[in-house]
Amino acid sequence: MVGRVRGVVPRSTGGIRRREWATGTVTWQARWVDAGGRRHSVSTDTRAEAEAALAAQRVSMAHGGSGDPRGGRMLLAEWWAIWVPGRQVRPTTAERDDAIWRHHIAPSLGGVQLGRLRRSELAAWVAGLSVGGLAPATASRCLTVLKACLSAAVDDGRLAANPATRLSVQAGGGRSEQRFLSAAELAALEAAMGSHWSLVVPFAAATGLRIGELAALRVSHLRLAAGEVLVEGTAIEVTGRAGGRWA
Numbered sequence: 001m002v003g004r005v006r007g008v009v010p011r012s013t014g015g016i017r018r019r020e021w022a023t024g025t026v027t028w029q030a031r032w033v034d035a036g037g038r039r040h041s042v043s044t045d046t047r048a049e050a051e052a053a054l055a056a057q058r059v060s061m062a063h064g065g066s067g068d069p070r071g072g073r074m075l076l077a078e079w080w081a082i083w084v085p086g087r088q089v090r091p092t093t094a095e096r097d098d099a100i101w102r103h104h105i106a107p108s109l110g111g112v113q114l115g116r117l118r119r120s121e122l123a124a125w126v127a128g129l130s131v132g133g134l135a136p137a138t139a140s141r142c143l144t145v146l147k148a149c150l151s152a153a154v155d156d157g158r159l160a161a162n163p164a165t166r167l168s169v170q171a172g173g174g175r176s177e178q179r180f181l182s183a184a185e186l187a188a189l190e191a192a193m194g195s196h197w198s199l200v201v202p203f204a205a206a207t208g209l210r211i212g213e214l215a216a217l218r219v220s221h222l223r224l225a226a227g228e229v230l231v232e233g234t235a236i237e238v239t240g241r242a243g244g245r246w247a
Contacts, residue, residue, distance in 0.1 A: 014057070016050050019043070029052040030160065034061070034068045035166035042160040045119055056154055072115025072159055076149075077106060079114055083152050097145050104129065104142045114153055119163045122146070126167055140169045181205075210234070 014032030021027070028050035031041040040057075044050045080101060087094065101110075108125055109117070129139040146164055153159040181189065190201040204214060212234035221230040 030057070032057050032068065035164070038068065040068065040160075042115075044163075046212050049119065049163070052165070056161045067068065073113050074158060075110065075156060076114060077110035079153055079158065080106075080110070080149060083149055095122065096141075100142050100145050104115065104134075105146055109146070114159050116161050117150070119167065122164050123167055123217055126169060130169065136169050136171055144166060149233055174209075182235075 014030065017029045017031060018031055019027050019167070027043045027045065028047045029041050029043050030050040030053040031039065032054060033039050042050070042053050044053060084094075084098075089097070108128070109122075126139065126143055129142055130136065143164065147162065147167075149166050150159060150162045154162050186205055188199060190198050191200060200214065203209075203210075207229055209229070209231065211219075213231050215235035216233045217229070217231075221232065224231065
């Protein structure tokens with residue numbers, strides 16, 4: 001005799017389903033049951049991504065996660081605001097990553113729900129970084145920050161899988177060759193500076209020092225007779241507070 005027991009939901013290990021749409025598009029759906037017995041699914045572009053999503057849910061639930069990805073409705077900007085305060089990074093790293101967020105991530109992706117971020121769209125975003133003129137190293141850092149943010153969302157149970165996991169920045173991106181000022185342009189820049197700062201332009205041009213290294217210079221670092229400058233550190237500014245770092 002077959003009966004139904006109230007309040008008990010049969011558990012399932014989940015599965016992968018292939019879906020073909022009327023347009024001819026094929027997607028893959030990962031399905032699972034969360035800790036509360038509710039069924040969930042996530043659609044991806046490839047079977048490998050669906051398998052990764054299902055595996056991520058299994059691992060999350062094995063470590064006490066709920067398996068409920070409804071946090072994916074949260075905007076990326078909202079999750080960033082939650083994630084950032086809990087990071088344990090150096091102030092300089094936090095300052096740099098905040099600039100990356102404001103200038104390169106938030107304008108394009110900040111208003112997108114976590115659960116609607118797709119690998120194909122993120123790949124287009126990564127390509128756009130290089131086309132926009134960023135050096136490969138800078139574009140890679142932007143992607144690294146985004147990956148870390150989304151990985152934390154997975155760990156927190158807000159995403160089934162990180163859609164940026166397999167993305168990378170191609171070497172030799174679209175950045176054009178660096179342009180250097182001519183002698184006439186340097187002279188014009190020097191003339192435009194106030195009298196107190198005018199010496200900085202030819203000094204920086206002759207030595208190649210960066211702005212932080214210039215700011216950290218002391219009189220004792222100048223060896224005028226030998227024509228030498230000792231560079232022993234760099235000055236940095238973190239959220240309005242000046243500081244220094246010396247080797």
